[in-house]
Amino acid sequence: xxxxxxxxxxxxxxxxxxxxxxxxxxxxxxxxxxxxxxxxxxxxxxxxxxxxxxxxxxxxxxxxxxxxxxxxxxxxxxxxxxxxxxxxxxxxxxxxxxxxxxxxxxxxxxxxxxxxxxxxxxxxxxxxxxxxxxxxxxxxxxxxxxxxxxxxxxxxxxxxxxxxxxxxxxxx
Amino acid sequence: xxxxxxxxxxxxxxxxxxxxxxxxxxxxxxxxxxxxxxxxxxxxxxxxxxxxxxxxxxxxxxxxxxxxxxxxxxxxxxxxxxxxxxxxxxxxxxxxxxxxxxxxxxxxxxxxxxxxxxxxxxxxxxxxxxxxxxxxxxxxxxxxxxxxxxxxxxxxxxxxxxxxxxxxxxxxxxxxxxxxxxxxxxxxxxxxxxxxxxxxxxxxxxxxxxxxxxxxxxxxxxxxxxxxxxxxxxxxxxxxxxxxxxxxxxxxxxxxxxxxxxxxxxxxxxxxxxxxx
Numbered sequence: 001x002x003x004x005x006x007x008x009x010x011x012x013x014x015x016x017x018x019x020x021x022x023x024x025x026x027x028x029x030x031x032x033x034x035x036x037x038x039x040x041x042x043x044x045x046x047x048x049x050x051x052x053x054x055x056x057x058x059x060x061x062x063x064x065x066x067x068x069x070x071x072x073x074x075x076x077x078x079x080x081x082x083x084x085x086x087x088x089x090x091x092x093x094x095x096x097x098x099x100x101x102x103x104x105x106x107x108x109x110x111x112x113x114x115x116x117x118x119x120x121x122x123x124x125x126x127x128x129x130x131x132x133x134x135x136x137x138x139x140x141x142x143x144x145x146x147x148x149x150x151x152x153x154x155x156x157x158x159x160x161x162x163x164x165x166x167x168x169x170x171x172x
Numbered sequence: 173x174x175x176x177x178x179x180x181x182x183x184x185x186x187x188x189x190x191x192x193x194x195x196x197x198x199x200x201x202x203x204x205x206x207x208x209x210x211x212x213x214x215x216x217x218x219x220x221x222x223x224x225x226x227x228x229x230x231x232x233x234x235x236x237x238x239x240x241x242x243x244x245x246x247x248x249x250x251x252x253x254x255x256x257x258x259x260x261x262x263x264x265x266x267x268x269x270x271x272x273x274x275x276x277x278x279x280x281x282x283x284x285x286x287x288x289x290x291x292x293x294x295x296x297x298x299x300x301x302x303x304x305x306x307x308x309x310x311x312x313x314x315x316x317x318x319x320x321x322x323x324x325x326x327x328x329x330x331x332x333x334x335x336x337x338x339x340x341x342x343x344x345x346x347x348x349x350x351x352x353x354x355x356x357x358x359x360x361x362x363x364x365x366x367x368x369x370x371x372x373x374x375x376x377x378x379x380x381x382x383x384x385x386x387x388x389x390x391x392x393x394x395x396x397x398x399x400x401x402x403x404x405x406x407x408x409x410x411x412x413x414x415x416x417x418x419x420x421x422x423x424x425x426x427x428x429x430x431x432x433x434x435x436x437x438x439x440x441x442x443x444x445x446x447x448x449x
Contacts, residue, residue, distance in 0.1 A: 073200055076196035132197075
């Protein structure tokens with residue numbers, strides 16, 4: 001357990017840098033803006049205490065916020081996502097539960113399971129984020145469209161990333 | 173007491189969630205208005221440095237475009253140079269020494285961070301307090317409107333982009349002077365909406381929209397854009413869609429306009445309203 005801490009710390013820093021310096025500058029047609037830093041919360045171990053999940057989500061969100069000049073926006077959305085995580089994990093659990101020594105990642109539970117898992121949470125996160133950004137319910141469908149487009153783009157990027165790292169561990 | 177503790181332990185997840193969520197949202201609300209500079213000021217100086225490094229890097233890829241813009245700008249300036257015009261020295265004329273009457277001054281600055289895809293877009297410039305930038309100065313690019321300086325730190329400034337739902341500017345139709353207020357509707361980064369132009373005003377697609385000069389921020393006659401289409405949505409006013417002449421997606425160099433008489437105007441206006449009460 002203690003061994004995983006430095007790895008997740010590195011993960012955290014890399015994801016913040018990737019999000020702030022690369023992905024925040026991607027602006028396809030004014031609609032699509034992928035936010036893949038949430039993958040940090042997605043891949044935390046199953047045994048992570050629930051309170052730690054929320055605290056980590058807040059730290060992740062606030063570090064993105066500092067760089068994008070939007071205090072509170074990303075942190076509230078990420079904390080919301082972290083709050084949903086245990087429920088989603090329970091709902092889509094495989095028949096004989098989660099095995100010890102495994103992580104909620106593609107290489108342990110397969111593409112189908114991971115797609116289901118990540119799309120529910122990423123969509124929830126994006127929906128929350130885009131509505132809190134607009135802060136009003138007029139233009140309801142324009143915001144919904146932005147959330148749907150951006151989250152599908154984010155999910156594709158996250159899946160690509162998962163396949164990428166799966167290969168990496170096989171080689172080892 | 174014991175059962176209260178039990179209750180807290182059982183529901184700590186939900187309680188912590190609500191607590192953090194309230195904290196985040198209060199952060200968001202408190203900092204979302206024009207006066208949210210306090211907390212952002214610290215991070216602005218910090219993140220501004222990183223954004224500048226990133227912008228330095230990005231600049232290389234845009235050199236070709238920048239050169240092109242500079243050439244165009246040079247040609248335009250050469251065309252209005254005195255020496256390109258026929259001399260008319262045979263006539264006597266009055267010379268007004270305008271230096272004494274200077275009202276606006278321009279400071280060049282570079283854009284180090286920019287976005288067009290949010291509802292509240294902000295631009296970061298690489299000049300700040302030490303270079304004489306103050307809040308409420310106007311920002312233009314190639315002679316058309318970009319935004320208004322919102323907050324400054326030592327070496328950086330944050331600008332409210334025209335592409336921000338909080339941004340409003342007084343604008344008028346160039347050919348007949350009808351004025352209204354222009355704002356962005358959050359949909360297309362190339363279009364803004366001009367309201368409050370009365371129905372009896374004669375407007376055509378393609379008419380030029382410029383700043384009205386009624387605020388103490390923008391000088392009169394700075395280009396905003398051209399009428400793309402218009403409709404009568406309600407009451408006695410047109411809703412006019414304006415194609416913006418600034419391309420916010422490739423903003424590189426901007427000019428910050430300071431108004432030397434701004435304080436005088438504001439003082440006078442405040443005095444007038446005070447006397448009214």
